[in-house]
Amino acid sequence: MQMYLLALNPTDSVTEGFLPAARRLGLAVTVLTDQPAAHRAAAGDAYDGVEVIECPVRDFRAVVAMISAHRRPDAVFSNSDHLQVHTALAAAYFGLPAKDWRAALRTKDKAEMRRGLAAAGLSAGAAVHAVELPAGADPATVLDRQDIRYPCVVKPREGVASEDVVLVRDRSDLLARCAEIRARRPGDALVVEEFLPGALHTLETLGDGTDRRVLGGFRTRLSPPPYFIEERLTWEPEQPEPVVAQVLAQLDALGVGFGACHTEFVVDRGVARLVEVNYRAIGDQCDLLLADLLRVPFFDLVLRVHLGEPLPPGPWPAPGRAACLAYPCADRAGTLTAAPGAEDVDVEGVRLAYRPLRAVGSRRPLHHTNRDLLGVVRAIGPDQETVDRRVDAFLDARTWEITP
Structure with missing residues (x-):
C-alpha cells in the first residue's frame, strides 16, 4: 500500500x-x-x-x-x-x-475557530471574546472600533509553537506588541482575544470518523508572563467527565473527529474554554511519550484510520503510570557552548530519556517561544512524586551554557 x-x-x-x-x-x-x-x-x-x-x-x-x-x-x-x-x-x-478540510481550516485559523464556536451557540461561559486584525490593517483604527477586554492576548491568526503570542495589559502595550509582531510578520493577520484564567490542560483524541477515543491529556506549566513557553507537561489520564464533555462538544461544533487531535483548554469555574485546537498529534516529543505510556500502538493507529480502518474495540486500558516532560529553555540569545548529550536513565523505577533539541555551537536569538527549548526530558514511573523528583534531580545535575 x-x-x-x-x-x-x-x-x-x-x-x-x-x-x-x-x-x-x-x-x-x-x-x-x-x-x-x-x-x-x-x-x-x-x-x-x-x-x-x-x-x-x-x-x-x-x-x-x-x-x-x-x-x-x-x-x-x-x-x-x-x-x-x-x-x-x-x-x-x-x-x-x-479530515474535513473545513474543520482543518477552522482549527488552523484562530479567528475562524472563534467565529465557528460562537455560531454554534454553546454555553455562553465557554465563549471567548476575540477581534481579528487583518493583514495590512491599522491596529489602532481596528481596535478603536472594538470592545477590547484587558488583559488580553495577541497572537498570529495562524501561528504555531507559541510564536509571537504575548499577554498585554492595556491599549498602549497592545499597539506596541502589534507593531513588533508586524515588523517580523508583515503579511500575517493577528487575533486579539481575552486572556483566559486558569491552569492550562490538553486533551488528546483519536477518531476514525465514527468512533472517537479520549486518550488522556497533560497539565501544562507555562513560563512567567508575558510569554507562553511550555516548560513542563504532566500526564493527566483523566479529567472530570463534565469538562471532557464540554471540550468534545466544542470539537464537534468545529467538525473535528477524524485522526489525531491535540486540544488546549483552561477550566474557569467549571467551564472548559478552548485556547487552541491543533488538528494533529501533540508534538515536542509528547507523542513519543504518549506512545510509550499507552498500551496501544499510537502512531500505527493514527496511520490505520487514514487507511480507512476502524479503531480497535474499546475501552482501552488506562496506563496506570505517571509521566511528565520537562524542557530546559534558553534565557538569553547567544551560542550554546555546553550542554549534555542524549541519555537514557532508569532509576527508582523511573525510565527517563533526555534528547537535545539544539546543537552545541549553534547561535540563536531569544525567541520567547518553544523555539528556545534546549532539550526535552521524557519520564515514566510508578507515581508522580517519584517521577517529578527524578526529573528535577536530572536537570539539577546538568548544565546548559549560553555565551552571548
Missing part, C-alpha cells in the same frame, strides 16, 4: 513515530516536501526505503498533480500544523479517508 506523507522540515514525530509505524504496517512511503535536502540528511535509519520528492506542499493543486503523476495513493497524511487543509483536500480528491 502506498502512503504519501506531506511535510515541511523533519520532525521527531515523523522520524521517530510515523515512519517507523509505516514500516511496521508494510507501507511504501513517499515524503512530499519543500525541504527535500533536510529530509534526505535526517539522522538515523527512519528514511531507509523512504522516497523523498520535492513538492510545493503548501499548494494542494501541486500535491494532487504530483500524486496523480506518480503512484496511486492509499493514504495521504500529514502531521504538520501548516499542511492539514492541503492534505485534507488532496486526500478528498482521491476519495481517501481524510
Whole structure:
C-alpha cells in the first residue's frame, strides 16, 4: 500500500513515530516536501526505503498533480500544523479517508475557530471574546472600533509553537506588541482575544470518523508572563467527565473527529474554554511519550484510520503510570557552548530519556517561544512524586551554557 506523507522540515514525530509505524504496517512511503535536502540528511535509519520528492506542499493543486503523476495513493497524511487543509483536500480528491478540510481550516485559523464556536451557540461561559486584525490593517483604527477586554492576548491568526503570542495589559502595550509582531510578520493577520484564567490542560483524541477515543491529556506549566513557553507537561489520564464533555462538544461544533487531535483548554469555574485546537498529534516529543505510556500502538493507529480502518474495540486500558516532560529553555540569545548529550536513565523505577533539541555551537536569538527549548526530558514511573523528583534531580545535575 502506498502512503504519501506531506511535510515541511523533519520532525521527531515523523522520524521517530510515523515512519517507523509505516514500516511496521508494510507501507511504501513517499515524503512530499519543500525541504527535500533536510529530509534526505535526517539522522538515523527512519528514511531507509523512504522516497523523498520535492513538492510545493503548501499548494494542494501541486500535491494532487504530483500524486496523480506518480503512484496511486492509499493514504495521504500529514502531521504538520501548516499542511492539514492541503492534505485534507488532496486526500478528498482521491476519495481517501481524510479530515474535513473545513474543520482543518477552522482549527488552523484562530479567528475562524472563534467565529465557528460562537455560531454554534454553546454555553455562553465557554465563549471567548476575540477581534481579528487583518493583514495590512491599522491596529489602532481596528481596535478603536472594538470592545477590547484587558488583559488580553495577541497572537498570529495562524501561528504555531507559541510564536509571537504575548499577554498585554492595556491599549498602549497592545499597539506596541502589534507593531513588533508586524515588523517580523508583515503579511500575517493577528487575533486579539481575552486572556483566559486558569491552569492550562490538553486533551488528546483519536477518531476514525465514527468512533472517537479520549486518550488522556497533560497539565501544562507555562513560563512567567508575558510569554507562553511550555516548560513542563504532566500526564493527566483523566479529567472530570463534565469538562471532557464540554471540550468534545466544542470539537464537534468545529467538525473535528477524524485522526489525531491535540486540544488546549483552561477550566474557569467549571467551564472548559478552548485556547487552541491543533488538528494533529501533540508534538515536542509528547507523542513519543504518549506512545510509550499507552498500551496501544499510537502512531500505527493514527496511520490505520487514514487507511480507512476502524479503531480497535474499546475501552482501552488506562496506563496506570505517571509521566511528565520537562524542557530546559534558553534565557538569553547567544551560542550554546555546553550542554549534555542524549541519555537514557532508569532509576527508582523511573525510565527517563533526555534528547537535545539544539546543537552545541549553534547561535540563536531569544525567541520567547518553544523555539528556545534546549532539550526535552521524557519520564515514566510508578507515581508522580517519584517521577517529578527524578526529573528535577536530572536537570539539577546538568548544565546548559549560553555565551552571548
